[in-house]
Amino acid sequence: MKAFTYQRADTTAHAAAATAKPGAKIIAGGTNLLDLMKLQVETPSQLIDINHLPLDKVEETSEGGLRIGALVRNSDLAADPRVRQRYGVLSRALLAGASAQLRNKATTGGNLLQRTRCYYFYDITKPCNKRSPGAGCAALEGFNRIHAILGTSEQCIATHPSDMAVAMRALDAIVETVDRKGDTRTIPIAEFHRLPGDTPEIETSLKPGEIITAVALPPPPRGVQVYRKVRDRASYAFALVSVAAIVDSARGRIRSARLAFGGLAHKPWRSPQAEQELVNAAVGTSTFNAAANAVLDGARGFGDNDFKIPLTRRTLHSVLAETTGT
């Protein structure tokens, strides 16, 4: 860990201004950042502690949704009765992530900004384009069991590790930010995380000096909400594949469907084509197959992760059967 200076932010504007400086980094829960600093994957020269900012409330919005402060802890958000009643998919996704101790510390904003779990990204003696652009990708021809099958590039096949963000993607959440001038901005979660392309080191659409203040959830869509996380052990393991599904069906026909996937891509993955296949379609295997084909259009395995293609198909079938009561 490199030596760094520590500063406690008094106001959101102060935090935004401070983080605009090169080498500055926000710390909230620190559950990911501190690990990365110990390994010198992250080497900030200054930490801006925002834990004392008043961003720790969950509030009703005038549209009938919820606004979640950036500092709301994962445990608190999962336990919030409004989340549990109206956004079950989010509560379940949160509780499927990490461990109780980590969820007590981890924040909503930090969860969105956590870094990939790619083994080679975590080891500074191995080439990684995300850590040092142009160095190459050790995962492409290395051990890539946990890596992406959708939206990959020749530069990076890492996945985004969050469960929470997958549920938020299904819920069409809006990320709210403020910059150093005090200007606010809203970013649809679809545009918040980026695919790796030629710049895997740029993971979000946040600009320097812009910080997350809240995540707004629109009113809950109709339908049954399910979060299914497939993993190698029963707890404290990242998703091999996860599915956040909100499906509204009646009398054997699907009225609307939203599907978001974790463990498959550099960002929480949504497939409008797959959802299109489901709308107004009859509940059943052929419909589910069509949706799975649409999700997996363009999917590519890299050896150890080839299994994610059939696993995604099978998991989606299972989730659609569950949400449609078949």
Place this chain on the structure above:
Amino acid sequence: MEMNSPVGPNALDAPGIVGKPIDRVDGRLKVTGGARYAYEMQQKTVLYGFVVEASIGKGTIRSIDTRAAEKAPGVVLVLTHRNAPTQGTGNHREAHPVLTGPQVTRYGQPVAFVVAESFEEARAAAYLVDVKYDWSSGKYALRANVDEGRIPKPSDAPAADSAVGDFAAAFAGAPVQIDVTYTTPLQSHAMMEPHATLAMWDDNKLILHTANQMLNQGQQVIATTLKIPLENIRLISPFIGGGFGGKLWVNADAILAAIAARQLKRPVKIALTRQQIFHVTTHRSDTIQRIRLGTDREGRILAIGHDVFSGNLPSEQTYEGAALQTRTLYAGPNRLTRHRLVPLDIPVASSMRAPGEAVGLMALECAMDELAEKLDLDPIELRMRNEPSEDPEKHIPYSSRHLVACMQEGARRFGWDKRNPKPGQVRDGRWLVGIGMAAATRGNPLRLSKANVRLDPDGNATVRMAMTDIGTGTYTILAQITAEMLGLPMERVVVELGDTSFPEAAGSGGSFGAGSSGSALFEACDALREKLARIAGMDPATARFADGNIASGEKSVRLTDLVGTGLDADGEIQPGRNNRDFSQQSYGAHFVEVGVDADTGEVRVRRMLGVFTAGRVLNAKTARSQAIGGMVFGVGAALHEGMTLDPRFGYFVNRDLAEYLVPVHADIPAIEAIFLAELDNESNPLKSKGIGELGICGAGASIANAVYNACGVRIRDYPITLDKLLTGLPVRA
């Protein structure tokens, strides 16, 4: 005392404190933080060290630039091969030289050691050491290099090969044959406490507070390595946060700290990081195991063969003895076991909990399940038909063996009769449900141990031995033995362990700890009883010890009136003829129910039962903890654990506990372990046998067999992860 004859009736036979489920005497210390581990020992003026690991698998250090590190805040020393002292050499059980030269023989080999005023400064400076390497081509993967397997010749393990009868002809002629190959992966001990040492010198005497399972062995290794007399070395290790074999030998932390402390004339402290442990210390080799079983049509084994490949550094002879239990578990006139060791340029492979049996039974006991299916026989019936009347290779009697009773009692309790032998038939919602079983066996070694027990006029007894308690409950069982033998309440017994200034002891490993140390203490207590009886003018053979008194006939005397200023006695145990003339193992049977998600292939254990016989149980509670802990280890081995080697770099990719998966609480369902009554008159004066490793033996195989019963997919490459099951699972249609 040498174990040369059966143990007759003795003072432990009457119901008493030994055997009771007594809480750990060190439990309160542990849960309140009062038990201090090596890294928690404090010294004024202490310095902190941090290891720089080689980041190549094989090659040479071309240059090593330490200038930036030396100039960094707080740094007082950067040790490299250029300024490290000459050290003694040997295999990993004999010596542990560090920073010996520019050659890199394995990934993670320490290439520098940075010492600073604070841990943070040492760690930061370690990243500033600039090492440049010339790579050589290395051999890293076991499977790719099996052709280079050679016959290992270790000095401290059984011969690599064994043969009885004519295996080849008998197998070829057997009406029913099984010929299958199983593999097990590289495994890491993943104990909770990292390897840690605080080293300090008092003139020419070295004191090491260090996490080590076998202190007297460690003392010898350090003497050889540092080229100093044994008597100038003191190891102190009263509490150890788990070892599982990873702390059997001396690791780099102890030697680096000792060298730096000597150069700097200040105490030096080091703890390996979790990531470093995977490469800097030892691991269990992966194995490739071919099992061949030939039987007649009734399932009686005619030929049994087990061939094992494992890997290690070219300089090592330690092999994974995965076929050792196959020499003794089942009957059969024609037998062949062979171990081959493949030289590999990866970190040292050594003992991990139940070396040999833990992974050997994962192959043998699954092959037995495959054989049972082929014969259309119940798996328990197959095993009963091959129950031997004597050790089938050595032709010597078993000291005690109740495997059949374990299987029958387990079957009754678990509801084995409800198992559908046809796989894939039982459904519970999304889950395919299956049941499996496997036999458990683990060798019962005895090692030289000594003990001293002293009774003081205040009525307190103090036990001293250089034994360790690695979390197993040694303090507690030793206190129970003392209380029982001397007729004292538990709270009158103080057990002091973990210091080489105390009498030599076996240490904790190989399931020999309780039997060896407990027997030495039993002998010491027996000697003290004799002294006390003589002083009291009583016959030692008939004197009774209870409530702090010694009594004979109507006469009763307080012990405190007999000890003067304090009275002590020594005891000793060592292996003897019984360890050659009897085949000594503990036994058991595992029963498991698992669910396999029919869609995703996720495997979750639903319930587990282990039924064991291991001689006298010294403490029902800590014994159960050992047994279920071993069974949890088996869950990890079957379903989760495995280090992945990246052959491009010669390193283990998933080197932290987020990616090297061990079972977590949510993976462990209803789990129960019971011990059937047994006394072993040939094993040791306690009539006990080892239990620390028995629980893992066979547990993994029972899970694999249950997975097969659940879904009809037989996976022969551990761990059984969902990606391997998927293609065999039913398609939703």
